[in-house]
Amino acid sequence: MSVSCLRVVGSSRAALHLIRHFVSKTVTRSAHCLFTSFISKDVWHSTMNLRALTTGRGLIHHTNLVNSPMNYCTGQVRLNCWNCNRRLDKSVFFCVSCKVVQPPEEEASYFKIMDCDYTFTLDTNKLQKRYLQLQRSLHPDNFSQKSVKEQEYSESQSALVNKAYKTLLKPLSRGLYMLKLEGMRIEEGTESGADSYFLMELMEINEALDEARTPEEANKIGRDTKEKLSELTEQIDAALHKGELQAAKALLTQMKYYANIEEKVKEKLSKFM
Structure with missing residues (x-):
């Protein structure tokens, strides 16, 4: 083989090596970029989802997040202010x-809007402070002298904050919303997840409440119901932290029934006044 041929072969091999090295680096960086942006999604901040990420459980409920352009480094949406066109680095x-x-x-989750940790046992005092702070600044009355567009945006923002606050304030609606974020729902008007023994127990409680003739009798049922709701809150929180979504769903179904009894107790007590 001639010297010129050896030079061509050598240079070709060197070029091939450089190409392979470049492709390897590019793929590695792209994969790292994708993975980093994927787990930075606010919904993955919970212990439950981090555990699911490492064990492989629960990932099916989050496949829609991967398909979102905002989860790719090369496709992150950088919003600009509609008025001055300055780039908004984050949701504000x-x-x-x-x-x-x-x-x-x-598309932002209520937890992100209200600046709360993605957990079933969130700090409701912090939630209320955040709500009051946002409503003081976003209330439509503050924009009566502004442009039509600003008035519309303030009304939309204020309504969204109201909805987020009401959803996250109570354990039942908060838990149902968390299941919704996980791709699960509890059907209205069904007895899914409730066995016959549990339903029989509920019937007995409702009958006792109907037959209550004094405030003391109604209050006794109310205290028992609050205790049961407290127990369910602990069990639901534990199930969500473990990523046991089906168990959390069944427990939330029970919580719906007991929350309904709690409201009936209030109605019963109002009749004694």
């Missing part, structure tokens, strides 16, 4: 530059 209610209210981020 107001532009840092011109102070103008921004349109609501409809």
Whole structure:
């Protein structure tokens, strides 16, 4: 083989080596970028989902997150202020530059909107403070002298904050919303997850409440119901932390029934007044 041929072969091999090295680095960086942005999604901040990520459980409920362009480093949406066109580095209610209210981020989770940890046992005091803070700044009355667009955005933002607050405030609606984020629902008007023994127990409680003739009798049922709801809250929190979504769903179904009894107790007590 001639020297010129050896040079061609050698240079070709070197070029091939460089190409392989470049492709390997590119793929590795892309994979790292995708994985990093994927787990940075606010819904993955919970212990439950981090455990699911490492064990492989529960991933089927999050496949829709992977398909979102916002989860890829090369496809992250960088929003600009509609008024001054300055880039908004993160989801905000107001532009840092011109102070103008921004349109609501409809796809954002309520936990993100209310700046709460993604957990069933969230800090309701912090939630209430956040709610009051946002409503003081976003209430439509503050924008009566502003442009039509600002008035519309303030109304939309205020309504979204109200909905997020009411959903996260009570354990039952909070838990149902968390299941919804996980791709699960509890059908209305069904007795899914409730066995015959449990339903019989509920019938007895309802009958005792109907037959209650004094406030003391109704209060006794109310105290027992609150105790049961407290126990269910602990069990649901434990199930969610373990990623046991079906168990959490069954427990939330029970919580719906007991929450209904709690409301009936209040109605019964109001009749004694």
